[in-house]
Amino acid sequence: MISVESSWTRTDGVTFVTARIVNDAATARRVTVANELDGPVWPPRSQGVPESGWSETGFEGRVEPGTHPIGYATPAEPATPPVRLVDVEPVGDGGExxxxxxxxxxxxxxxxxxxxxxxxxxAIPDDGPATEQPPKTGGVASTEDAPESRHEDRERDESDDGQRSGSDTEREAAQTAxxxxxxxxxxxxxxxxxxxxxxxxxxxxxxxxxxxxxxxxxxxxxxxxxxxxxxxxxxxxxxxxxxxxxxxxxxxxxxxxxxxxx
Incomplete structure (x- = not known):
C-alpha cells in the first residue's frame, strides 16, 4: 500500500510543500504525485537541473519500501492537500x-x-573594474581583515623578498590558481x-x-x-x-x- 502525507508553509510569496511517501509494500513501486496547487512546481535541483523524477506538475519515480520525504516550492497560493497520489505501478529491478x-x-x-x-x-573576462567585496560576517572574529594584520604581513613579505628565488615565486603563483x-x-x-x-x-x-x-x-x-x-x-x-x-x-x-x- 502506498500513501502520501503532506503539509505546506507560506513565506514571502512562496509556498513550500513537504510530503512523505510511505510504501508499506514489500517491493518497490513507481508512483506519481501531482501538485494540486494552482501554479508551477519549483523542484529541487542539482547542477541547475531538476532532480530525477521531477517536472512542472509533480513527482514521478521509483519508491523503495519505507518512508521517503519529498518537497518543492511554488508561487501558487496554498491549499489542503497540496499534493495528490494519482498513480501507483509495480516496477522491476534496476535503478531510477x-x-x-x-x-x-x-x-x-x-x-x-x-x-x-x-x-x-x-574564467569569464570582466570588462568592468574590479571591486573589493566586503567580508562576510558570521559572528566569528577574523584577523584576516584587520588593517594591523595586513600591515604586519606586508612588512614580513617585504623583508623576505630578497631571500625568495624565482622558482619559489612561480610555485606560489601556480598554487593560487x-x-x-x-x-x-x-x-x-x-x-x-x-x-x-x-x-x-x-x-x-x-x-x-x-x-x-x-x-x-x-x-x-x-x-x-x-x-x-x-x-x-x-x-x-x-x-x-x-x-x-x-x-x-x-x-x-x-x-x-x-x-x-x-
Missing part, C-alpha cells in the same frame, strides 16, 4: 537513473552526471567525450547503443547543447588566458630600482 546496462534513463540524468556547462565566474577552473575543465572533458562517442559511430548498432547511453534522442540534443556552451566558455577562457599571458610577458617590474628607493 541508470539501467542494468549502465545507460542513463533520461537526458536530465546525463546533464546531472556531467555537471553544469557554464564556465566558472573567474582557483580550484573551480580545473574542476570545470574536467566536466567539459567528460561532456566532450560523450559528444565524441556520439560523433564516432559507424554502424546502426553503434548509433543505437550510443543514443541509448545518453537517454535517447532528447539526450543527444542535451549533449549537443551542453558541448556548444562548453565551446563558447572555453573560447572565453582561452582569450582571457592569452590576454593575461601577453600582459605577464610585457610587464617589467623594476625590482632593483624600487629597492634603491627604500
Amino acid at each position: 537513473r541508470i539501467d542494468d546496462d549502465g545507460r542513463y534513463e533520461t537526458p536530465r540524468a546525463v546533464v546531472r552526471e556531467c555537471g553544469d556547462p557554464a564556465p566558472p565566474r573567474d 582557483p580550484n573551480t577552473v580545473p574542476a570545470w575543465l574536467d566536466e567539459c572533458e567528460r561532456r566532450i567525450e560523450r559528444a565524441e562517442a556520439l560523433g564516432g559511430v559507424q554502424t546502426v548498432p553503434e548509433a543505437t547503443e550510443a543514443v541509448a547511453a545518453v537517454g535517447g534522442l532528447e539526450g543527444v540534443r542535451e549533449v549537443a547543447r551542453a558541448v556548444d556552451a562548453d565551446g563558447r566558455g572555453l573560447a572565453h577562457l582561452a582569450q582571457r588566458l592569452d590576454d593575461l599571458a601577453e600582459r605577464a610577458d610585457a610587464v617589467d617590474v623594476p625590482v632593483a630600482t624600487l629597492e634603491r628607493l627604500r
Whole structure:
C-alpha cells in the first residue's frame, strides 16, 4: 500500500510543500504525485537541473519500501492537500537513473552526471573594474581583515623578498590558481567525450547503443547543447588566458630600482 502525507508553509510569496511517501509494500513501486496547487512546481535541483523524477506538475519515480520525504516550492497560493497520489505501478529491478546496462534513463540524468556547462565566474573576462567585496560576517572574529594584520604581513613579505628565488615565486603563483577552473575543465572533458562517442559511430548498432547511453534522442540534443556552451566558455577562457599571458610577458617590474628607493 502506498500513501502520501503532506503539509505546506507560506513565506514571502512562496509556498513550500513537504510530503512523505510511505510504501508499506514489500517491493518497490513507481508512483506519481501531482501538485494540486494552482501554479508551477519549483523542484529541487542539482547542477541547475531538476532532480530525477521531477517536472512542472509533480513527482514521478521509483519508491523503495519505507518512508521517503519529498518537497518543492511554488508561487501558487496554498491549499489542503497540496499534493495528490494519482498513480501507483509495480516496477522491476534496476535503478531510477541508470539501467542494468549502465545507460542513463533520461537526458536530465546525463546533464546531472556531467555537471553544469557554464564556465566558472573567474574564467569569464570582466570588462568592468574590479571591486573589493566586503567580508562576510558570521559572528566569528577574523584577523584576516584587520588593517594591523595586513600591515604586519606586508612588512614580513617585504623583508623576505630578497631571500625568495624565482622558482619559489612561480610555485606560489601556480598554487593560487582557483580550484573551480580545473574542476570545470574536467566536466567539459567528460561532456566532450560523450559528444565524441556520439560523433564516432559507424554502424546502426553503434548509433543505437550510443543514443541509448545518453537517454535517447532528447539526450543527444542535451549533449549537443551542453558541448556548444562548453565551446563558447572555453573560447572565453582561452582569450582571457592569452590576454593575461601577453600582459605577464610585457610587464617589467623594476625590482632593483624600487629597492634603491627604500
